[in-house]
Amino acid sequence: xxxxxxxxxxxxxxxxxxxxxxxxxxxxxxxxxxxxxxxxxxxxxxxxxxxxxxxxxxxxxxxxxxxxxxxxxxxxxxxxxxxxxxxxxxxxxxxxxxxxxxxxxxxxxxxxxxxxxxxxxxxxxxxxxxxxxxxxxxxxxxxxxxxxxxxxxxxxxxxxxxxxxxxxxxxxxxxxxxxxxxxxxxxxxxxxxxxxxxxxxxxxxxxxxxxxxxxxxxxxxxxxxxxxxxxxxxxxxxxxxxxxxxxxxxxxxxxxxxxxxxxxxxxxxxxxxxxxxxxxxxxxxxxxxxxxxxxxxxxxxxxxxxxxxxxxxxxxxxxxxxxxxxxxxxxxxxxxxxxxxxxxxxxxxxxxxxxxxxxxxxxxxxxxxxxxxxxxxxxxxxxxxxxxxxxxxxxxxxxxxxxxxxxxxxxxxxxxxxxxxxxxxxxxxxxxxxxxxxxxxxxxxxxxxxxxxxxxxxxxxxxxxxxxxxxxxxxxxxxxxxxxxxxxxxxxxxxxxxxxxxxxxxxxxxxxxxxxxxxxxxxxxxxxxxxxxxxxxxxxxxxxxxxxxxxxxxxxxxxxxxxxxxxxxxxxxxxxxxxxxxxxxxxxxxxxxxxxxxxxxxxxxxxxxxxxxxxxxxxxxxxxxxxxxxxxxxxxxxxxxxxxxxxxxxxxxxxxxxxxxxxxxxxxxxxxxxxxxxxxxxxxxxxxxxxxxxxxxxxxxxxxxxxxxxxxxxxxxxxxxxxxxxxxxxxxxxx
Amino acid sequence: xxxxxxxxxxxxxxxxxxxxxxxxxxxxxxxxxxxxxxxxxxxxxxxxxxxxxxxxxxxxxxxxxxxxxxxxxxxxxxxxxxxxxxxxxxxxxxxxxxxxxxxxxxxxxxxxxxxxxxxxxxxxxxxxxxxxxxxxxxxxxxxxxxxxxxxxxxxxxxxxxxxxxxxxxxxxxxxxxxxxxxxxxxxxxxxxxxxxxxx
Numbered sequence: 001x002x003x004x005x006x007x008x009x010x011x012x013x014x015x016x017x018x019x020x021x022x023x024x025x026x027x028x029x030x031x032x033x034x035x036x037x038x039x040x041x042x043x044x045x046x047x048x049x050x051x052x053x054x055x056x057x058x059x060x061x062x063x064x065x066x067x068x069x070x071x072x073x074x075x076x077x078x079x080x081x082x083x084x085x086x087x088x089x090x091x092x093x094x095x096x097x098x099x100x101x102x103x104x105x106x107x108x109x110x111x112x113x114x115x116x117x118x119x120x121x122x123x124x125x126x127x128x129x130x131x132x133x134x135x136x137x138x139x140x141x142x143x144x145x146x147x148x149x150x151x152x153x154x155x156x157x158x159x160x161x162x163x164x165x166x167x168x169x170x171x172x173x174x175x176x177x178x179x180x181x182x183x184x185x186x187x188x189x190x191x192x193x194x195x196x197x198x199x200x201x202x203x204x205x206x207x208x209x210x211x212x213x214x215x216x217x218x219x220x221x222x223x224x225x226x227x228x229x230x231x232x233x234x235x236x237x238x239x240x241x242x243x244x245x246x247x248x249x250x251x252x253x254x255x256x257x258x259x260x261x262x263x264x265x266x267x268x269x270x271x272x273x274x275x276x277x278x279x280x281x282x283x284x285x286x287x288x289x290x291x292x293x294x295x296x297x298x299x300x301x302x303x304x305x306x307x308x309x310x311x312x313x314x315x316x317x318x319x320x321x322x323x324x325x326x327x328x329x330x331x332x333x334x335x336x337x338x339x340x341x342x343x344x345x346x347x348x349x350x351x352x353x354x355x356x357x358x359x360x361x362x363x364x365x366x367x368x369x370x371x372x373x374x375x376x377x378x379x380x381x382x383x384x385x386x387x388x389x390x391x392x393x394x395x396x397x398x399x400x401x402x403x404x405x406x407x408x409x410x411x412x413x414x415x416x417x418x419x420x421x422x423x424x425x426x427x428x429x430x431x432x433x434x435x436x437x438x439x440x441x442x443x444x445x446x447x448x449x450x451x452x453x454x455x456x457x458x459x460x461x462x463x464x465x466x467x468x469x470x471x472x473x474x475x476x477x478x479x480x481x482x483x484x485x486x487x488x489x490x491x492x493x494x495x496x497x498x499x500x501x502x503x504x505x506x507x508x509x510x511x512x513x514x515x516x517x518x519x520x521x522x523x524x525x526x527x528x529x530x531x532x533x534x535x536x537x538x539x540x541x542x543x544x545x546x547x548x549x550x551x552x553x554x555x556x557x558x559x560x561x562x563x564x565x566x567x568x569x570x571x572x573x574x575x576x577x578x579x580x581x582x583x584x585x586x587x588x589x590x591x592x593x594x595x596x597x598x599x600x601x602x603x604x605x606x607x608x609x610x611x612x613x614x615x616x617x618x619x620x621x622x623x624x625x626x627x628x629x630x631x632x633x634x635x636x637x638x639x640x641x642x643x644x645x646x647x648x649x650x651x652x653x654x655x656x657x658x659x660x661x662x663x664x665x666x667x668x669x670x671x672x673x674x675x676x677x678x679x680x681x682x683x684x685x686x687x688x689x690x691x692x693x694x695x696x697x698x699x700x701x702x703x704x705x706x707x708x709x710x711x712x713x714x715x716x717x718x719x720x721x722x723x724x725x726x727x728x729x730x731x732x733x734x735x
Numbered sequence: 736x737x738x739x740x741x742x743x744x745x746x747x748x749x750x751x752x753x754x755x756x757x758x759x760x761x762x763x764x765x766x767x768x769x770x771x772x773x774x775x776x777x778x779x780x781x782x783x784x785x786x787x788x789x790x791x792x793x794x795x796x797x798x799x800x801x802x803x804x805x806x807x808x809x810x811x812x813x814x815x816x817x818x819x820x821x822x823x824x825x826x827x828x829x830x831x832x833x834x835x836x837x838x839x840x841x842x843x844x845x846x847x848x849x850x851x852x853x854x855x856x857x858x859x860x861x862x863x864x865x866x867x868x869x870x871x872x873x874x875x876x877x878x879x880x881x882x883x884x885x886x887x888x889x890x891x892x893x894x895x896x897x898x899x900x901x902x903x904x905x906x907x908x909x910x911x912x913x914x915x916x917x918x919x920x921x922x923x924x925x926x927x928x929x930x931x932x933x934x
Contacts, residue, residue: 097884121852123852125851127850133882654881671782681881681888689885706815708817
């Protein structure tokens with residue numbers, strides 16, 4: 001009878017597949033939660049790890065890349081830890097469990113984005129390449145597709161690691177624009193997002209990561225809502241205000257669109273790190289306190305400059321920007337904008353405390369477009385590191401007035417036909433700079449003036465009565481004594497003593513027709529060292545597995561402090577972009593950059609000034625195309641289950657389950673690596689899980705051989721797209 | 736009343752019946768022999784591996800998983816073992832004119848100490864290969880645990896033995912690792928593997 005029972009068990013193999021069919025939305029949330037991690041930044045103090053800062057984060061690749069906020073992981077005054085501990089939600093209904101240590105692969109302080117890489121086990125052991133299990137991760141979406149009123153799901157940890165991963169739902173209520181690249185700089189939402197969820201993920205309704213909830217706690221913290229005392233860090237036997245307070249930040253209402261993180265993510269996924277070898281060491285941060293001045297409004301932005309300057313806006317205003325000059329700012333500076341309408345705070349257009357994403361000084365703007373501004377008297381107030389730094393008022397409402405106005409300033413040089421030529425904002429060295437602007441509703445005889453500045457110092461001024469027509473375009477010029485020197489210039493146009501238009505331009509480079517030649521001889525080379533690269537012959541193709549390729553260029557009349565941009569692309573996708581002030585001599589040769597261990601791909605290097613691409617050069621490595629990452633997207637079913645003893649019903653630990661490729665049946669399996677899709681091992685309860693997702697509608701087979709049990713095999717496992725999770729129960733018969 | 740005692744008359748079998756019984760026994764014995772032979776064949780079946788590029792050929796136990804992707808020339812694992820899967824891994828390392836065998840083993844130790852829990856070198860010994868050429872061996876132990884963070888993995892104490900020999904300007908390392916419970920039994924498999932390894 002016993003034998004008969006065993007035979008029956010053996011024949012039917014007792015393989016039972018239970019697929020959970022869930023609605024796509026519910027499935028997305030589980031997947032989102034699994035990819036959400038909790039991060040401790042800790043410091044080793046007397047051989048004990050003391051928690052300094054916490055944040056949420058999101059796994060964005062199967063091999064352990066995490067995206068989060070920079071302010072809570074990079075060392076700073078408020079967060080001076082030197083270790084990053086990553087906790088995972090092993091059970092989605094339980095608080096996270098510390099599992100790994102991570103290191104910062106790349107980060108942008110100002111954008112407040114960091115990409116971490118899981119590098120060590122929790123005990124500090126290095127994780128060898130390929131040894132990290134394939135982790136659940138979130139798919140990256142397109143933040144450019146997000147529109148006002150779109151639904152959002154924000155995932156993160158709502159407390160200091162005491163609660164399970166949580167999600168908050170909301171909608172996008174506004175876009176905030178700043179001069180940090182294309183698209184919105186921030187999404188605003190009214191979703192209830194606790195401060196510790198900062199750094200987590202914001203997802204669209206399809207479950208794709210489209211942003212990072214971001215809020216920067218102020219550097220100086222007081223106990224209360226924004227920090228917690230959680231451990232006896234001074235060893236006095238008490239947990240009180242004498243211990244280290246872990247900042248948790250206030251509620252988050254801003255989301256950094258994922259577009260601003262794409263280059264960091266791409267670089268990290270491909271292990272690409274660019275070095276500016278010739279760049280001088282970073283200058284010390286400004287000693288003077290940050291400040292802002294010259295606050296004014298503009299209805300639109302042209303290449304970073306205000307189209308015109310306004311003191312009021314009419315009914316149905318849908319676009320408004322506050323401009324201001326800034327000095328002594330640092331990436332760690334926290335700034336905030338509060339907008340009030342008729343004395344009541346307007347949370348839609350306000351920006352809560354966030355990291356400064358601009359340079360040390362310059363012209364900045366913040367505002368929005370294609371969003372209705374209700375009529376009223378608005379007051380915009382800027383706060384720097386928590387202190388009021390300046391405010392400006394504007395009235396929205398009434399009919400469109402017909403006031404006199406200058407607008408749309410562009411710069412260049414005049415050709416033989418007195419036409420303005422050039423690229424609009426960069427002029428080569430010469431004697432004369434010209435500016436063209438539009439004017440409207442200008443009555444004859446009205447006083448107007450133009451003031452030219454170089455490096456913040458007035459160099460020329462003209463004041464006159466208007467004699468031209470009421471509408472049209474006008475060209476004015478300046479010829480400073482000694483010619484145009486390299487550096488930053490500004491033109492301000494006034495009508496009847498009021499600022500009406502302003503714009504900045506740069507003089508740099510030697511003349512090459514109407515255009516400046518700032519960079520030249522951009523080339524690539526392979527060499528053993530940077531110094532050898534300078535003597536090496538230029539090349540445009542390099543072999544696979546080359547340790548480093550170097551890029552070199554010459555530069556001409558580029559004044560110190562002039563912002564320039566280095567952009568590196570692989571297969572036409574940006575993986576490295578930095579805009580920094582030029583810090584070396586005005587002219588020189590062989591500025592050297594390095595790209596270490598580049599994978600096969602087509603690499604393009606671009607140099608820009610004022611967002612204008614001035615030169616580019618391409619080089620290929622290997623086959624000229626990035627390797628295909630089969631795990632780049634998280635698509636497929638997660639297969640888990642339990643192996644148990646058919647006689648006792650108890651789970652069997654440490655059994656290896658082999659998942660065989662769709663190209664083979666179990667009977668064709670010959671124990672070759674190329675026939676295997678994945679391996680899993682049962683834990684102490686007999687539970688197992690294949691870490692990598694399995695393709696939908698693909699027939700898989702399973703094989704198990706275990707000492708003391710009859711070998712076991714089954715064919716034709718398929719999972720349809722509505723079965724993202726499947727559970728298998730396997731009974732093993734002793735024999 | 737008299738009772739007659741004695742044996743009942745014997746049943747007389749025909750020669751044909753006798754032969755039938757004999758054949759039946761013979762068939763049973765033959766079947767058992769064939770079964771045992773089949774069992775032994777299955778258990779002792781060997782698979783063959785050869786790599787012309789590396790100049791290596793080997794035999795390894797059948798139904799062990801063969802892998803060639805990784806920082807080794809090839810490795811085979813006994814996936815049927817519950818616990819740490821016994822593994823034999825063959826790899827090569829470049830050798831300089833000043834590099835000693837101990838240098839290579841120490842380098843392995845430094846690398847492994849970074850990634851293996853409680854990695855401890857136990858002993859160094861001499862080892863004789865199949866052609867009686869000398870090699871050096873290093874035995875060690877560490878703790879292995881399934882690394883899936885979402886499961887309650889079970890730790891195993893693992894013993895390892897590296898056999899290192901230097902030939903033609905490169906070091907060949909045969910790394911053998913097995914669960915501590917079965918290490919000494921599995922050493923027989925290693926010896927058989929080494930006997931059949933050609934390089």
